[in-house]
Amino acid sequence: MKGKLAWRWGLICVVTVFAVYFMLPLDKRIHLGLDLKGGIHLVLQVNTQDAVRAEVDDAMERVRGDLTEKGFAPTALQRVPDGNGFQFKPTVNTTGKVLDKVIDDRLAEFKVSRGVEITAILKPEVVRSIKDMAVRQGLETIRNRVDQFGVSEPVIQRQGLEGDRIVVQLPGVDDPARVKDLIRSTAFLEIKPVVRVAPTEEALLATSSGQVPEDSEVVSGDIEDLEGRVSGKEYYLLKKASVISGRDLRNARRSQDSYGQPAVSFTLNPEGANKFGSYTSAHIGDRMAIVLDSKVRSAPVIRGHISDSGIIEGNFTVQGSEDLALVLRAGALPASITYLEERTVGPSLGRDSVNRGLTAGLVGLVLVAVFMLVYYKGAGINANVALVLNAILLLGAIGALNATLTLPGIAGVILTIGMAVDSNVLVFERIREELELGKTVRNAVALGFSRAFATIIDTHVTTIVSALFLFQFGTGPIKGFAVTLTVGLAISMFTAVFVSRTIFETELSRRAQTKTLSI
Amino acid sequence: MRFFHNTKIRFMEYRWHWIIASTVLNLVAIGLIFIGPGFKYGVDFAGGTQLTLKFRTDPDLGRVRTALEALNLGDVSIQRFDEAALHQILVHMQNPKGQEGDFTARMLQALQKEFGGGTGQLEINLQGSDALRDGLAQADPDKVGGSFDERRAHYKPMSDEIMGLRKRVGIIGGADDLRSLAPLSPAVKSYLSASAHFGEFALLAAENVGPVVGKDLREKAIYAVSFSLLGMLVYIWVRFKLQYGIGAIVANFHDTLITLGALIITKRPINLPTIAALLTLVGYSTNDTVVIFDRIRERLRLERGKPLITVMDEAINATLSRTIITSGLTWAVVMALFIFGGDVINTFAFVLVIGIVVGTYSSIYIASPIALGMSNWLDKRRVARRRR
Numbered sequence: 001m002k003g004k005l006a007w008r009w010g011l012i013c014v015v016t017v018f019a020v021y022f023m024l025p026l027d028k029r030i031h032l033g034l035d036l037k038g039g040i041h042l043v044l045q046v047n048t049q050d051a052v053r054a055e056v057d058d059a060m061e062r063v064r065g066d067l068t069e070k071g072f073a074p075t076a077l078q079r080v081p082d083g084n085g086f087q088f089k090p091t092v093n094t095t096g097k098v099l100d101k102v103i104d105d106r107l108a109e110f111k112v113s114r115g116v117e118i119t120a121i122l123k124p125e126v127v128r129s130i131k132d133m134a135v136r137q138g139l140e141t142i143r144n145r146v147d148q149f150g151v152s153e154p155v156i157q158r159q160g161l162e163g164d165r166i167v168v169q170l171p172g173v174d175d176p177a178r179v180k181d182l183i184r185s186t187a188f189l190e191i192k193p194v195v196r197v198a199p200t201e202e203a204l205l206a207t208s209s210g211q212v213p214e215d216s217e218v219v220s221g222d223i224e225d226l227e228g229r230v231s232g233k234e235y236y237l238l239k240k241a242s243v244i245s246g247r248d249l250r251n252a253r254r255s256q257d258s259y260g261q262p263a264v265s266f267t268l269n270p271e272g273a274n275k276f277g278s279y280t281s282a283h284i285g286d287r288m289a290i291v292l293d294s295k296v297r298s299a300p301v302i303r304g305h306i307s308d309s310g311i312i313e314g315n316f317t318v319q320g321s322e323d324l325a326l327v328l329r330a331g332a333l334p335a336s337i338t339y340l341e342e343r344t345v346g347p348s349l350g351r352d353s354v355n356r357g358l359t360a361g362l363v364g365l366v367l368v369a370v371f372m373l374v375y376y377k378g379a380g381i382n383a384n385v386a387l388v389l390n391a392i393l394l395l396g397a398i399g400a401l402n403a404t405l406t407l408p409g410i411a412g413v414i415l416t417i418g419m420a421v422d423s424n425v426l427v428f429e430r431i432r433e434e435l436e437l438g439k440t441v442r443n444a445v446a447l448g449f450s451r452a453f454a455t456i457i458d459t460h461v462t463t464i465v466s467a468l469f470l471f472q473f474g475t476g477p478i479k480g481f482a483v484t485l486t487v488g489l490a491i492s493m494f495t496a497v498f499v500s501r502t503i504f505e506t507e508l509s510r511r512a513q514t515k516t517l518s519i
Numbered sequence: 520m521r522f523f524h525n526t527k528i529r530f531m532e533y534r535w536h537w538i539i540a541s542t543v544l545n546l547v548a549i550g551l552i553f554i555g556p557g558f559k560y561g562v563d564f565a566g567g568t569q570l571t572l573k574f575r576t577d578p579d580l581g582r583v584r585t586a587l588e589a590l591n592l593g594d595v596s597i598q599r600f601d602e603a604a605l606h607q608i609l610v611h612m613q614n615p616k617g618q619e620g621d622f623t624a625r626m627l628q629a630l631q632k633e634f635g636g637g638t639g640q641l642e643i644n645l646q647g648s649d650a651l652r653d654g655l656a657q658a659d660p661d662k663v664g665g666s667f668d669e670r671r672a673h674y675k676p677m678s679d680e681i682m683g684l685r686k687r688v689g690i691i692g693g694a695d696d697l698r699s700l701a702p703l704s705p706a707v708k709s710y711l712s713a714s715a716h717f718g719e720f721a722l723l724a725a726e727n728v729g730p731v732v733g734k735d736l737r738e739k740a741i742y743a744v745s746f747s748l749l750g751m752l753v754y755i756w757v758r759f760k761l762q763y764g765i766g767a768i769v770a771n772f773h774d775t776l777i778t779l780g781a782l783i784i785t786k787r788p789i790n791l792p793t794i795a796a797l798l799t800l801v802g803y804s805t806n807d808t809v810v811i812f813d814r815i816r817e818r819l820r821l822e823r824g825k826p827l828i829t830v831m832d833e834a835i836n837a838t839l840s841r842t843i844i845t846s847g848l849t850w851a852v853v854m855a856l857f858i859f860g861g862d863v864i865n866t867f868a869f870v871l872v873i874g875i876v877v878g879t880y881s882s883i884y885i886a887s888p889i890a891l892g893m894s895n896w897l898d899k900r901r902v903a904r905r906r907r
Contacts, residue, residue, distance in 0.1 A: 045731075174647035175647025175648075175649060175650055176725070177627070177645075178647065184621075318653045318657055319650055319653050338619045338620060338729075339619070339620060339621040339727065341729060341732040342623065342725060342726065342728075343726045344722075346571075346721070346722060346723040357856070360858070360859035360860035360864075361855075361856065363855045363859060364853070365852070367851050368848050368852060371848060407795075408791070408792055408795035410864075411792075411798075414799065414853070414856075415802050417852075421848055421849070422841075422849075425844050426810065426841055429840055429844075454813060454817075455813040458758055458812075459809045461754065462751055462755060462805055462809055463802045463805065463806060465747075465753075466747035466751045466801070467747070467802075468747075469750045470798065472743075473742040473743035474739060475735070475791070477792060477794075477795055478739075478743050478791065478794060480795075485802070
């Protein structure tokens with residue numbers, strides 16, 4: 001008997017030591033969810049069709065370029081309605097050899113059907129892989145941006161293995177609007193040759209009889225006064241083909257323009273520098289437009305040969321210039337992004353709710369503890385020890401599992417504590433019943449525990465079974481509830497059955513004669 | 520000390536009265552759900568954007584409404600949140616039909632247009648500490664000079680201090696509130712007082728659920744709850760008998776319906792935390808039911824031949840003191856949460872305050888009578904078959 005008790009106490013001590021090890025220090029080990037601590041939770045969708053369209057456009061332009069170069073410029077070049085391919089009419093005299101070569105060279109990833117019109121549709125497996133790449137690249141880009149922004153413990157994950165959704169969780173962020181802009185910003189930078197500039201769109205297209213030439217596009221830009229305030233708009237006719245784009249960047253950082261206003265300077269990688277260098281030296285005196293996210297930021301005149309660096313000016317705040325430099329460094333998103341879900345909890349709301357919830361919870365627990373002492377006297381101490389141990393083990397388990405404690409998670413904890421109290425009540429009531437039937441103290445304790453045992457197992461397992469399903473099928477908050485509930489119930493079984501019984505038996509074994517029991 | 524000692528209440532004798540009362544209550548709840556007014560879905564299930572705002576002074580809800588309706592996007596609903604003295608409101612706006620996207624920024628801009636701000640000044644009550652730091656570094660009221668990064672380093676402790684204050688109080692009333700912040704130099708204080716904007720409101724929380732995610736959350740919540748109830752049914756079926764499992768599940772539906780009715784009457788929204796609370800209630804109610812079933816099973820083994828109705832009464836009486844003590848204690852805990860816990864967990868606590876009462880009652884008067892009725896019916900059929 002003595003040896004068995006020693007073994008039981010040993011186990012309890014080991015488990016407790018582990019729990020304490022995993023729960024301390026509390027603020028490091030117990031991660032509070034965003035609803036309690038404040039922060040931002042985003043679910044975003046990568047619009048993967050954008051990436052597919054870019055791929056199609058790219059192939060389309062190459063086909064146009066190749067055929068035009070050979071003197072057989074195609075007509076009626078356009079995307080098919082679902083955007084997964086394009087069609088064109090080769091000029092009648094296009095030689096089969098040229099067409100074959102272009103198709104072989106440029107359309108390897110397309111299923112090509114030839115007739116009067118040639119239709120090229122991306123192969124389904126290629127579409128799938130483009131979409132998958134877009135999500136993965138988007139994930140990588142967002143991760144880069146968030147890392148550079150310096151958020152501690154960010155969670156950036158793809159939702160599901162094949163989905164196009166990304167979950168971003170950033171605890172403790174105090175300026176959610178800025179972070180959201182930062183993540184969503186496509187930051188697509190291009191430098192394009194300027195054909196002409198005009199104050200209105202009509203004036204811009206007046207010389208080309210209102211039509212936008214096929215190789216050009218109209219892009220607008222803000223006019224700023226000397227203090228950097230926007231005073232109007234002007235329109236640019238730009239060549240579609242860009243001289244360089246964001247992909248050619250090596251680095252970007254915040255800097256100042258010649259008036260001391262915030263700006264972003266960038267340097268180019270060798271390939272970009274090569275293209276930029278040869279273009280600028282051939283076009284001295286021309287204007288080029290720095291286009292960011294389809295808006296002309298500035299359109300400086302080329303004064304001389306520029307090789308590997310440049311500056312983006314125009315109406316930035318310091319933070320704006322810094323953010324732009326950051327996203328340019330981190331790379332452009334391969335596709336646009338839509339926010340499907342946002343949950344922002346300001347730091348003050350989170351803290352307030354934790355404090356008030358904790359106070360109320362403690363008030364409740366003290367009530368329970370006092371009642372147990374008054375109603376069950378000596379045995380009440382027993383129950384309270386088991387309860388405290390329950391709390392310690394639960395915190396330890398949460399720490400060890402690296403789980404996050406959310407508001408619904410606390411609901412799980414409350415149910416757990418309720419059931420732990422219930423287990424003790426079940427046992428004590430049973431012992432009282434057995435004592436009443438005239439059993440000896442030792443017998444009554446043994447019977448009380450063994451009879452209540454079946455009930456405790458049944459109640460706990462029923463709830464654990466349902467909690468497991470909740471875990472399997474539930475989303476965020478429901479999952480959090482299921483986790484603390486399952487773990488808590490397992491612990492509650494241990495404390496109510498094993499720990500509480502060990503305390504009882506230790507007490508009984510200390511006394512030679514046990515005629516009475518404080519219960 | 521002992522309460523409810525050796526009671527001999529004949530619970531089952533009055534079962535029909537209670538079953539009728541419960542049926543009526545359930546019908547009322549079903550009427551509330553399906554005829555009207557119906558559930559008030561929170562942002563999780565209804566979708567849309569919900570902002571929790573704290574104002575400096577008691578907000579004029581009419582102005583908030585006008586400002587947001589001017590956006591011409593979706594239906595706007597506004598209600599006060601938590602104690603009146605905190606000047607907090609919840610604003611909910613539906614997303615325009617079927618549209619995904621982030622409407623938080625547009626709603627905030629509209630509110631700034633109405634209540635001031637958004638003109639490029641430093642926004643003490645909306646911007647984060649980095650923005651404050653950069654704003655100060657650019658204006659440099661302390662005249663520290665040097666590079667921009669050096670100035671930033673100089674102003675960082677100050678901006679952190681201001682942000683810290685906002686975290687504590689929720690909203691900063693004006694430059695006077697900054698007076699007690701020691702790390703701020705007098706020059707900084709007077710600069711902020713002259714140039715920064717202490718907005719009328721601060722954003723405490725924002726939630727935006729688009730149609731896609733809203734649908735997803737609804738479906739997943741239904742799956743999760745259905746499967747977990749099914750799992751429970753199967754376990755009780757295996758451990759006891761099918762009729763007991765059915766009794767427990769019907770009791771769960773009974774509890775949930777009545778609580779949902781109470782949620783509708785008190786105009787509380789149904790969202791994910793409410794579902795977690797309802798699940799807690801289901802867990803609690805089942806626990807209570809299983810304790811009684813367990814005792815019935817034990818008695819049935821010990822005293823074969825006794826009529827089930829007597830055994831049930833004995834079992835309920837034997838566990839009565841446990842039932843009352845456990846329910847009473849848990850109820851006291853959730854009552855403490857309900858009264859002192861604040862508005863964030865108020866609905867959660869409310870569900871349990873109602874649910875524990877209903878759940879305790881249903882174990883005795885719903886779960887047990889159904890198990891009794893079904894057992895008796897099965898017995899009769901068995902006897903009838905044997906006779907044939």
